[in-house]
Amino acid sequence: MNPTLSGGLAALSAELARAVATAAPSVVYVDAHPRRDASGIAWDEHHLVTVDHAIEREDDIEILLADGASATAKLVGRDPSTDVAVLHTQTTLAPLPRAGIEQLAVGHIVLALGRDEDGSPGASFGIVSSLDGPWRTWRGGEVDRFIRPDLNIYPSFSGGALVDAQGLLVGMNTWGLSRRTALTLPVTTLERVASALLSGRRIARGYLGVAMHAVRLPETLRAKLGRDQEAAAIVVDVATGGPAERAGVLIGDVIFALGTHTIEDSDDLQRALGGESVGATRTLHVLRGGEARELSIAIGERPDGE
Numbered sequence: 001m002n003p004t005l006s007g008g009l010a011a012l013s014a015e016l017a018r019a020v021a022t023a024a025p026s027v028v029y030v031d032a033h034p035r036r037d038a039s040g041i042a043w044d045e046h047h048l049v050t051v052d053h054a055i056e057r058e059d060d061i062e063i064l065l066a067d068g069a070s071a072t073a074k075l076v077g078r079d080p081s082t083d084v085a086v087l088h089t090q091t092t093l094a095p096l097p098r099a100g101i102e103q104l105a106v107g108h109i110v111l112a113l114g115r116d117e118d119g120s121p122g123a124s125f126g127i128v129s130s131l132d133g134p135w136r137t138w139r140g141g142e143v144d145r146f147i148r149p150d151l152n153i154y155p156s157f158s159g160g161a162l163v164d165a166q167g168l169l170v171g172m173n174t175w176g177l178s179r180r181t182a183l184t185l186p187v188t189t190l191e192r193v194a195s196a197l198l199s200g201r202r203i204a205r206g207y208l209g210v211a212m213h214a215v216r217l218p219e220t221l222r223a224k225l226g227r228d229q230e231a232a233a234i235v236v237d238v239a240t241g242g243p244a245e246r247a248g249v250l251i252g253d254v255i256f257a258l259g260t261h262t263i264e265d266s267d268d269l270q271r272a273l274g275g276e277s278v279g280a281t282r283t284l285h286v287l288r289g290g291e292a293r294e295l296s297i298a299i300g301e302r303p304d305g306e
Contacts, residue, residue, distance in 0.1 A: 209242020
């Protein structure tokens, strides 16, 4: 055995163990849904952030702490568009120090931390596999940076921390923003959303008031429209009194664009309806009876629970 290599691996192992030991006391188990395990991250001494998709109860939420003690928490606010929820507890928490992620790079070592229903901590080890700029979630949430780690995100790790090799918070891991893989919400997005929720502000999201299914656009229609998109979204329901009804949208209309945004399915529409769109008037491009039509629509604000 190469003693230099052995020593280097031993040193790396010890550093990673120290990073876990640094961060783990700030990661709790959150029991707020009968079928979805989740973790949470101590944000300050009496608040924690977790994933919105694992919050069914708003009061009497049980949390398990690093020392094995249990406590209760209640919901302060939630933003489904970024899958962030903020909880309050009377118990004193140990806030997790945050990393400056400006220097984060593909290939950097990161650790995913979570806590299970027995209160035991867990960790997985990997690297940052992909980084990109700002993006919009399928529900229209604005995220400052795309971060995809190459490591295991176990079921209870959703809502848990992604930390760097020093144990500093890089972001929150979630299964709620992609149908294919777990992603990490960067700490900068958590700071923005948590600040808004703690101050009592709503995170605005655009709303049309339609239910849709994706449909294929035949080649003849694509040629007629002069567009190369292969799909669009057919309206199967229109909310009474909603923006779409007021604009004259009918069941059976096929939406293929909203303003400059191409619409191939409901996810595309959600991405086009960010907070900045609320109150704006956009052109909704639809097919009705095989003919293209333009409808002027005033975008509303999505009601709670929608």
